[in-house]
Amino acid sequence: MALQVAVVMDPIGAIKIAKDTSFAMLLEAQRRGHQLHYVAARMTPLSVHEHPTTWYALADAAIRPLAEMDVILMRTDPPVDANYLHDSIILSMAQAEGVLVVNDPQGLRD
Numbered sequence: 001m002a003l004q005v006a007v008v009m010d011p012i013g014a015i016k017i018a019k020d021t022s023f024a025m026l027l028e029a030q031r032r033g034h035q036l037h038y039v040a041a042r043m044t045p046l047s048v049h050e051h052p053t054t055w056y057a058l059a060d061a062a063i064r065p066l067a068e069m070d071v072i073l074m075r076t077d078p079p080v081d082a083n084y085l086h087d088s089i090i091l092s093m094a095q096a097e098g099v100l101v102v103n104d105p106q107g108l109r110d
Contacts (some may be wrong), residue, residue, distance in 0.1 A: 004068060005029050006037040008087055009075035012046070017055045022075040023048060037069065066094035074103040 009015075009022045017023045026048045030036055038046040038058060045059035066072060074091060076084060088105040095101045 003029075003034045003070040004037065005034045005071045005073065006039045006043060006066065006069040007046070007073040007075055008039045008091070009073070010077055012038060012056050012058075015055075017050070017052070022073070023055065025073060025075075034071075037064075039066075039072070065097075066090065066099060067097035069094070069099050071100045071102060074101060074105055 007022065007026060015023055026036055026046070027050065030048055036046040036048070037043045042061040043064045044061040047057050049055055049057070072091060072094060074087070076087060078084060084105070091101050091104065095104070
C-alpha cells in the first residue's frame with residue numbers, strides 16, 4: 001500500500017545528497033512506491049533522483065491538511081528557534097489527527 005509521506009526538513013536545495021540521511025530516506029520511500037511531499041508553508045509534491053546536480057524536483061505547491069498524510073518525517077536540524085518550535089506544534093496537531101510523526105521533536109507517544 002502506497003503511503004502519502006510528508007517531510008519537514010532543511011531546505012532541500014542546500015543538502016549534500018552523498019551524505020544526507022533525509023535524502024536517503026526519501027529515496028528509499030520513493031523506491032517503495034510512496035508519494036513524497038515537501039512541507040513548507042504549503043505542501044509541494046516532491047520527487048528525488050540520484051543525480052549530483054538535479055537531485056530533486058518540486059511540482060506546484062498546494063495547501064493541504066497534514067491529516068491527509070500517513071507519515072510525516074521531521075528532519076529539520078536545530079537550533080531550537082521560533083520556526084523549529086512552530087513546526088513541532090504543527091506536527092503535534094497532525095499527530096493528534098492520527099498521522100505518524102517520525103523523529104518527533106517532542107517525543108510524543110501513543
